[in-house]
Amino acid sequence: MSRAELRIESLAAGGDGVAHLPDGRVVFVPFTAPGDLVRVRLVDTRARFARGRVEELLEAGPARALPACPAFGSCGGCTWQHVDYAAQLEAKRRILCDAIRRIGGLDEPQVGPVMPSPSEYAYRGRTRVRVEGGRVGYLRRRSHALCAVSRCPVLVPELDQRLRELAAHPPQREGEWELASGSGEVRATPLGAPGAARIRLEVGDRRIGVSSGVFAQSNALMLDALASRVGEAAGCGELAVELYAGAGLLTVGLAERFDRVVAVEGDLTAVGDLRANLAEAGLDGVEVLAESVERALGGLAGCSPDLLLLDPPRSGLARGSADALAAVGA
Template structure:
């Protein structure tokens, strides 16, 4: 009788890794930990590693800090902690300019030297390209810091409640009342005072946390608007519109329409984008907004299609393009997914995209690649969603040619990224 062979291990089980040693659990009720911060995360927190190997995120810490921290929230792979004491102060630290720093949710990095902020933002972009876009070779990053570190915001949105006007506290819906803000351009200080006074008169109102938009334009004129705008008719436009001048461009923006917040970077960003789109016969701009880049595209291309879905932005776009009546220019007031590729008649030399933080939808990217454009220039305020979309475009025949970073938001971890892709 043939002897039965002992069951063999499957290929998977033969090569199975030995189980990882179980991490020693960090509990919320244990004594404070002493940790050294290694780096900054994409969310802005300092990152340290406990003896157990657990990654711990620590707000308002700096690389090189030696800290005593208390764990506030524990997950399986990571934890959050707050600073109990700074045992050794990192040389990367500076004194914050705002007395509300750490309480107000508007800024996360006022305690960091600006050169450290710039390096961290480069690393955030680099990490997203490697981890999410899957780039095997490191891509050089051309980075442009902001020419000013404070007093740069020409536009902000704030909330008002019975206590006054301000921003939400960090990781909270509670309002942090702001009477002055060093991030805003000085021209907005009187407007902030005026709105705070108006809000205090309405303190008995039953409404909670009404949103306001404060804007200062290049004429030195400031305004505030309660959002949403209840009456946006032409009769009110002259009194509420803000006007921005950069290079030889003039841009009008009404309440609720988007404009880049860092006025000192307007000309720099505009010039950089136009250099990447180049020149040619035909360009398609997706998420055109009020026409910040459209004004330049009509000088670079014989024909331009500008796509925008926001009613207020489309109204601004048409006003801003009145001086371009001789240009072959079409404004498509619709969702981009409805227009691309259905209403695009020719092969563009370039597609310029400036989507919201969530990035472009998969259906839009598929539509864009069907246009077979020679170049795609993609401006993003979120490196992670940009990296995701670069991966999708790479799968559809486009190669990343250049990546640039722009610091539009000093004292925060936010960064603007410009990607240039070419058809293979």
């Protein structure tokens, strides 16, 4: 069978639409939305699943939306602009529940609705673009080739404007550039450029300084909501242990709620930001461990904190560290 007519049922973690072949095998189809009826060419068929490519959209489902970006589909940056925002949020909730069930082995995960961004577009406060051959852009989907862009509608307006200027006058220095915005300022620098000013993120009435190359949450409109929600869920107590603390977006709130906080961060530039942010906020109850989580966990065994908070990178907790994590005794 090389072609099939399929009704898309849901969205998978990687972004593809999911349907089933008559023989029960799962089919992953990029750029489809729940409810779509599509004719697909099966480009990769395996014993337990297949991948398809849309040849024709026979019937648009109720979750289909019009992408705002002309580069959508060829640019590797976004995968869901063709999906209605409410359906995106529900898909994220379901994907998380599935992961907790499948990987965590919990039968009935209690996951509430995903908190929506105040804006579906114009929300990203940071991005990385490539400067190459006098052009500026992102990588093409599943490719190392450049997809030149001069606008990016997911960026906050001031960053979108900076991208437009950069594309109009591409810099001599090629490679990866980081664009970041903070309280009233925009920074566009080659990634990790020494001496680049810290961007100051507004988080409620606090400011969190973040250096070039250091992680910052991408949705600039949700920083306060995220930090507040984590703070509320964390409660109060004597000791909190925070792993993967970054520049301290969550650490500062924890330091106000717990007598003592141990914060672990492996990136030394981020550690510098974290220490500076704590000092500026006048918070001295935080012990910063500038080392990898894998290494720090050994020394934290049995410390029985009231709270153990993890915000790891996409790769998650390092393989083999689960036992050491449990031994912390939270």
